Amino acid sequence: MVAILIAAGVFMYTSPFNLGLDLKGGVHVVLEADESAEATNENMTGVVSIIERRINALGVSEPLIQRQGSRRVIVELPGIHDQQQAIDTVGATALLEFKDPQGNTALDGSYLKNVQLGTDRYGQPAIDLEFDREGVQLFAQLTTRYQGQATTIVLDGEVLQTVMIREPILEGKAQITGGMTIEEARHMVVLLQEGSLPVPMNIIEIRNVGPTLGQDSISRSFRAGLIGVILILAFIGIYYKLPGLLANVALLIYIVLVLGILSAIDAVLTLPGIAGIILSVGMAVDANVLIFERIKEEVADGKRLRSAIEAGFNRAFTTILDSNITTLISAAVLFFVGTGGVRGFAVTLGVGILASMFTAVFVTRLFLDLVVDRRPDTMAKHFSMGRFKRS
């Protein structure tokens, strides 16, 4: 018992809560492979690893990149609030193409060996490109064949630059210049370095939560929870007297236990999830109420206190089990069908129900057994009050 509580405390201390994006703020993006593209398993794995590398280059702490279904990727970027930046980083296909004067692609970004930030001859930001062995040949062919004509540099279908080819370039080096800010240039370097996505991806959902909203939600729900719990403690204490106080201690243990388990299993805490915890406190009381009412009945039937407690727990148990399992069924369905915040709610609700069964059946029981030895008369009195008359 004590060990469990200490463990719960240690877990909360060592692994603080994993807050969902709705609470800590950040950008959530859902991408789907373009309809025209073939989203093979291999391609999608490529998409995930390239997006991962781009994000790492961005320096986001604890990003989440995961596949959903066969054609989708979910990206979560905590702490990022610039939506445009997120879209550019995650959503860009980053296919660089060099086109000949007829508009055919002569070579593309897959032949790049090295990409670097540089400056043009006017000191403006530019991007230095270096091709690999095959790329050197293709680039030499292009520049030899179309000497005196123009080549177009295209990124994701958008023309970056049109350049006059003055002489053949045989060493495989090129520079993209013109009209870029240093940030844009740096961003493009990252995209080109990590290569293009094997499948073009469309952004089908973006959710961006600012840093203040999450904080506000946490403090609001904390206050709601705190007041709610105090009212419950007062109600149970006044209604059930001594046994009620014991149930209240059990309820506080329950809260510590739930928070400990949630932090131990690394559950992601979302706003609906917090509501789930608060709700589960209200429902956790139910098991105690069921047991106490049973004990009262047994006492009213003339049983001695000890055997009344024994019988009360035993008979209430099946009720508690049946009624909680049905709620667990809904929680499980929510977990498998829901996404994001709803899933967080399912986890906290499920953990809450299991923990409440445990505390009511074992912890409250332990307290009652301990106290019944010391204060048998008070207990007996408090368990024989306030019953509704049977009709």
Next chain:
Amino acid sequence: MNFVRYRKPVFLFSGIIVALSILFLIVPGLNLGVDFTGGTILERQTARNVTTDQVRRIMDEATPGLDLSGSVVQILDKPNEFMIRTRELRNADIIAIDQAFDAQLGSLVELRTDVVGPVIGQELVRNALIAIIVSALGILAYISWRFEYRFATVAVVCLLHDVLIVLGFFAITGREVNSPFVASVLTVLGYSINNTIVVFDRIRENMRLTRKQGYEVLVNNSLNQTLTRSFNTSITTLLVIVMLVIFGGSAIGDFATALLIGVLSGTYSSLFVAGPLWMTWMERKK
């Protein structure tokens, strides 16, 4: 208290409420949020307090060529915080709108931006329906196994009763329905069953003890024996839910309101509908 005596007016009352709820679901129907329909939600805070007309005007001016007349603008918890719900916007448009707000209303803070494509919304509708149907079937199966099919059927009828009332309430009040709403409906579903089970559990137990007294006495005794529990549990659950409604703010208020309606309806149906309905069925059988 005699719960069974007034069963006819109770059934009539419940029937009317449920019929009205279904009617409200058809006209005016649920106010589906962007999670379901696709679209954009912008929540912003500015230095100055705003009116909805002001927000609309600035938004229209910032996006010439876009028809945003179908947008919904709402002032949030504070007079300088507002929410815009509109069609799916491109990021360039959002940036233009934000710049206009910043210029005209001062120090813009971005609270939340959601852009949801239509595909996601359709999937959410499908998933929500699957979730509710699978839960109901799972519960039906479990209760049929632990009790018998009549208890299970009545429990599911009560569950639908409660869920329909929550849906009807949201339809008639025009509150927006989003994905957390699905979670609250499923919680109502679990809670409703939970209450009904406690009553049925007692009926089942008393049935073994006393066979001769007739269903009316059996059901009424069982309800009275579990009355204190039903009452106390509803009070403790309602205490926290009401606190969530009062202090939760806009983000969680609707979620908590759905729970509030559901728990009230669940308490009522488990006391006045479930037992008497089961009894009526059993007496017909004879």
